[in-house]
Amino acid sequence: MENIEKLQKIIDESKNIVFFGGAGVSTASNIPDFRSSDGLFQRKYPYPAETMLSRDFFKGHKEEFYDFYVNNMIYPDARPNHAHSGLAALEKKGKLKAVITQNIDGLHQEAGSINVLELHGSIHRNYCTKCRGFYPLDYVLENLPVPLCTCGGVVKPDVVLYGEGLDTDTLDNALKYISEAHTLIIGGTSLSVYPAASLVNYFKGTNLILINKESTAMDRNAGLLINDDIDKVFKALKI
Numbered sequence: 001m002e003n004i005e006k007l008q009k010i011i012d013e014s015k016n017i018v019f020f021g022g023a024g025v026s027t028a029s030n031i032p033d034f035r036s037s038d039g040l041f042q043r044k045y046p047y048p049a050e051t052m053l054s055r056d057f058f059k060g061h062k063e064e065f066y067d068f069y070v071n072n073m074i075y076p077d078a079r080p081n082h083a084h085s086g087l088a089a090l091e092k093k094g095k096l097k098a099v100i101t102q103n104i105d106g107l108h109q110e111a112g113s114i115n116v117l118e119l120h121g122s123i124h125r126n127y128c129t130k131c132r133g134f135y136p137l138d139y140v141l142e143n144l145p146v147p148l149c150t151c152g153g154v155v156k157p158d159v160v161l162y163g164e165g166l167d168t169d170t171l172d173n174a175l176k177y178i179s180e181a182h183t184l185i186i187g188g189t190s191l192s193v194y195p196a197a198s199l200v201n202y203f204k205g206t207n208l209i210l211i212n213k214e215s216t217a218m219d220r221n222a223g224l225l226i227n228d229d230i231d232k233v234f235k236a237l238k239i
């Protein structure tokens with residue numbers, strides 16, 4: 001409770017908050033993360049999850065890729081939780097300047113957040129590898145095992161696969177928001193996927209807050225460390 005009061009005070013007094021988050025933000029929405037004890041990386045598949053979500057695997061095994069991707073990364077019934085809605089409310093109040101996320105689930109936007117920088121893309125955007133035409137998620141789900149464009153090209157999710165680079169404009173923008181922030185809240189990320197995780201090193205503001213159920217490499221740098229469920233933490237805040 002003491003930590004929540006401290007966080008509440010920081011939020012009340014901050015005018016330039018930026019949030020940097022990961023898969024742990026959506027576990028309370030029933031989307032498993034990668035590295036928790038019940039995360040995707042603990043399950044048994046024909047190949048490691050990182051292999052099945054790689055650029056090379058997409059190129060060489062499209063049907064297996066889509067089977068794995070649709071069954072493990074797509075949760076059409078997932079709804080935003082208190083963390084998503086709390087961040088959207090902070091933006092509306094003019095306190096939060098950006099949500100920078102490694103998530104691909106679109107739940108921040110569904111909760112009402114406007115300025116969302118998706119470092120790893122989104123399941124909701126899909127494009128034809130031949131003519132670059134864009135398709136929504138429904139099109140992919142309705143055209144399995146391998147969705148094809150009307151031009152005959154293969155449709156690929158606009159998601160950064162292992163082995164692919166991040167969009168440089170999104171990275172630059174994220175870096176700008178973090179380096180100008182007064183308060184940085186890092187939540188629900190193991191901070192182990194690069195280059196995304198290195199962005200937090202550009203923070204030079206006053207309050208570095210870390211919210212995670214487990215420990216991370218950044219714990220010692222945090223001014224306020226909250227080892228708890230981020231959904232519970234945001235539920236307890238008055239925004």
Ligand code: CNA
Nearest residue numbers: 022023024033034035103104105188189190212213229230
């Ligand atoms: P990760 O490496 O799986 O780490 C998740 C972190 O969140 C861990 O440190 C957990 O301890 C922590 N955590 C889990 N649940 C909670 C909770 N309720 N409250 C607080 N902390 C919690 O995931 P990262 O995001 O760090 O790694 C980046 C990958 C995961 C990105 O490339 C994503 O695309 C990818 N991913 C995204 C989703 C999604 O979009 N929802 C789901 C699974 C994986």
